[in-house]
Amino acid sequence: MTEATPQLIQRLLWSRVSWRHARGAPWTTALLVLTLALGVAVYLSIRLANRAAIASFQNFTDVVTAESDGILLAPAGSLPESLLLELRERFADTAVHWVPVIESTAVEPGDGSQGMIGSRTTYTLLGVDWVALPNLARARHPEALPPTGAWTGGPPPAVSNPAVSNPAPHDAELGLRLEDPRRVFVPASVAARLKSPTLRLVIQEQLVELTIAGVIPEAPSQPKAPDNLLLFDLPALQALTGRTGQLDRIEFVLPEGPDRSARAAALRQDLGAWMNGRFLLSSSSDRRDNAATMTRAFRLNLTILSLLALLVGLMLVFQALDGAVVRRREEIAILRSLGVEPERIRRAWLLEAAALGLAGGLLGLLLGWLGAQGAVRGVGQTVNSLYYATAVRSASLDPVESASALALAIVASLLAGGWPARQAANTPPAQLIGRGRAQAGAPAPRWVLPASLILLVLGGALATLPALRLPGGSRISLAAYGSALSWLLGAGLLAGLLPPLLIRRCASWGGFSAPARLGLSHLRQPTGRHRLAIAGLVCAVAMTAGMAILVGSFDTTLRGWIERTFMADLYVSSEGAQSASTQNRIRPETWKALVAEPEVLAANVVQALELQLPGGSTLLFGGHPAFMRDQARIAWREAPADDAIWDARRNRGLALASESFSHRFRLHRGDTLTLPTPAGPRPITLVGIFSDYGNERGSLVIQREHFAEWFGDELATSLIVKLHDSDQAEAIRARWKAAHPGLAVYTQPHLRGEALRIFRQTFAITDALELIGIAVSVLGLGFTLASLLWERRNDLTTLRALGFRHSEIAWATTLESVLTALVGIGGGLVASLALGWLLIHRVNVQTFGWTLETDPPWGWMAGLSLAVVTMAALTGWSIGRWGAALPAEREE
């Protein structure tokens, strides 16, 4: 006879107990796996979408240079191209290739209507010296790039589209390519979809018809050209964008050879000493890091939300495993009586939890990847609107993220299964004697009340802590998130104590209705499972309603801000202005002509550029403060103390700052800072802080004339126009649009609508999370009720024997379910108010620097409550019907 080794016993336990039950109740098992998978899927899809959006940020020059050894940037505005002469002179003996770059954006023209902002693909236009490109290739990767001709002389490589694969005879190409600035190289994907060898684009505010000079060559050692990249000869793009003499950056590439990294380090050091603070020395990886930093707060918020969904899912796993312990208590007792040690039983349960986690995790990977394809568009749109241009369309299943999601699922399942496993291990064989006896209701353990109070107080204390400041200027409200977690747990625990108190008060409600009295009786002294179900509901409702309070308050605040801010008649920008990173601007000759139109009463010519300050990047605007005062109702956080800022003759050196700027750089009215400008450092004093919800990096506003003088730039980002006769706005819009097809001209109502739409789009992703939270919590309630009824199945037999009909038992269960849900909803709504406050007044202000009005969406919250109660009633009824039909002594 074979001796029963520990391994054999463990295997037997798995096959005869855990696996048999899983097979015996496939739907329950599937539901559990699915629930866990949903939690994992939400987490993973958000992570994958985030990763895709970050990965889509690319230093486009890498496509033609591979990764350069460094990048010279201006702290603000453009670099003068004369800097190249200085570099060549200063580093005459250094073997290095300087690669000047100019970058812009463009879109394909629209149909002339006002249209949705951000709905069209933004192309990135990259200008590099076509003639010098082959030198780079030979310096770094002699095998990497095709011969010179690919850029300057030869025909474009063949693509499947005959429209662009039959260029003019190559002996005519060189001249055309270099002399005609409208020649462009495109990615193969663009070439393949074109119907003609031309491409019409809005560059700055002009409609330009480009001729396809060829397809961007690809090489194994270079990054693949993104689908939205268009490559120009540098001076051509300078001319097309009206930026002759300007560069956006100068990259440098060292030839391959011995000690390349040491040479690069030495050059960076020499450059640093030579620049003396005039320029910034960066790198491709720095730029990618910067993009990651910019979006860090946004991504972390999403990740935390997704983790909350996973948390709610885990509560469900906990409830389900706990229910399984209950159902299989007799079996465990038999095993114990047969001599199986408690530790082995505990391991068997943990193994079952881990298996559940693995199955849920694997399914979650699939669902998460599918969900990411949807989420990536939402995340991409938000990143596009707020941070930088991205054409990200899909998210790939990253192995690291997948592994972490799977590990999270297994570890979390083990944690969730820990307590039920211990319960199982501690089941005494004597349980066999009392089989079928339902778990009796009992007062909550003594530790619950003090623990919940401690958690609430801890949450309050955490809420007072400041945000964590990260390099690059971004902030994360870690303490506030800790506070939210404490409050959620505290509220959940506390709410579990409420049913006996409430039922005692409404004991008479049952009257002579036996089902009602039965239903109420179970809550008079609730079991731990009731309390758990209530806690789950509290968490889910609080999270969902708290988010709704934030979004509702944001909506109200933003509508007010939009109404106060957008009070002029017409808003003009380049039609290419589709996202936060758009570089399409309006040429001075165009905006000057518009400003001079007789219908114009007043105009605010707005210029903007990104500014690198010691604490991070921000945005500098040149505009007309007096116009802002006259044509908008600014909401001041700190109002200007005197009138100088409104007067162009007296406001040199004065600036207004947005609230985000103030929070980010910890500067207030009266504080001074130094602006780095091509004309040298300029000290400015902040004279007012205003509310602004346009970006989280902060904005500084100075008089446009000073801006133009300091940065040598007259290109306008937008033009805000007040007409003599506002009723003529639509007619004038049509006329201006006809005269300048490359301009986007918006009327006030349209722009207000677009601003709200973009805002709501950024919150769309939270809707899905809310729905998942609610669905999972109601499912949890269903699991709890099912466990309770299973425990009470002998009682149910007795009730039927006493004459209870199935429907009456179902009604009693429904009442129990609804009352449990009501307690959970009540607790959840109270907690949601606290959570809403936290999100609005701590997280939002700390992370984004935005002060919002608090405006809970009461109607929505009532609807949510009703929906949860209805779902609880339906769940209770269904499970009651199922429970009523259970046989008294059925072997599962």
Added chain:
Amino acid sequence: MSLSLLSWCLSRGSQCGRRGSALLWVCIILSGLAFPAKGTGATEAPPLAARRFALPQPGRVFTFPADHGSHPEFKIEWWYITGHLVSAEGQRHGFQATFFRRAGVTQPGNPAAGLERPSSLFGTDEFFLAHMAWLDVGTGTFRHEERLNRHGWDARADTRKLEVRNGNWSLKDLGPDAEGKTTLELRGGIQADLRWRMTLKAQKPLVVFGTNGVSRKAQEPSAASHYLTFSRLSVSGDLQRGSKTERVEGEAWMDHELSSSQLGQGQVGWDWACIQFFDGRELMAYRMRRDDGTTDAFSTLAWIGKDGRVTQWGPDRFRWTGEGQWKSPRSGGAYPATVLLSVPEPDGSPGPTLRLEPLCADQELSGGLGGVPYWEGACRVRDAQGNEIGRAFVEMTGYAGNLRRAL
């Protein structure tokens, strides 16, 4: 197949005079500019310009230092230095440094309609190609690099004196030294680990080849150049290899040629050589090869005496033959392994047969940037008895495939 700027240029027709080397690239010169010859006399003055570019004019009076500099009125121009060096440790080297200038397709500063005038730092009016090559005779290592830039911040040539630059490579006239000798500074290198800075001093007077200041290359009167040469320059400088710097000294040859014209009909390639004899004399010869295998009538040989006096002879007085074969493993081109040059004496009497032996067989420039490979390398010169009597540089084009077809 992607074709390069060079091959594009070539496709417009190919010039290439003796410094065919001046290469292929030179050939840039646009067949479109060709016009029918009105006569064939060697001294017949061609029209002033083929389209908008100047053509070499007989009797031109050169003015220095300006004429050492750039001549934008000509379509094509190059400064071409080849030399032999010995390091302080006794290692022997050969080097080549070439700067080409080629006019752009249109006049400078001609903005497209509605657009700003293009930046002067990214010109399209001129392009600059440069080659650097280095031979370490001891190890047999031959390295080269080429570079193409547009006129502007990273490449330019001064019109007032010789000062031409392409990236961090440059050639500059430092003016006469205390003895009145023209002094030049050459900065060059290959990739990151080989760099040199040399001072070159003219040891003999400047030579102007050709007849009445015009060097003819083909039947067509436009196929001509002004061909100025320092046939012997002393060289001293520093060679930096990695972190090690060595002193090098030796002698070099420098051509400066300006032209606006092209290869003649029927010409398929060229061979060229410059020889510096140990006795203080020099010899230059180029052979224009025709498609029927014969030597073109516009091939030339010139002696430069110790005193700088030049005597020139046509192809009927010298013979250029190859001996053996070296096949390039990269381009597949089959080049003569050794050149035998039968020359007349300066006084016209029958002279010796010179044997030009490469110091290293593989001195082929891959033409990666230009797309057309050619051989240009350091050679030793032996007499009929096998005595080494001088040093040479030899250039051979049109061996790697059919140059005409490539054009």
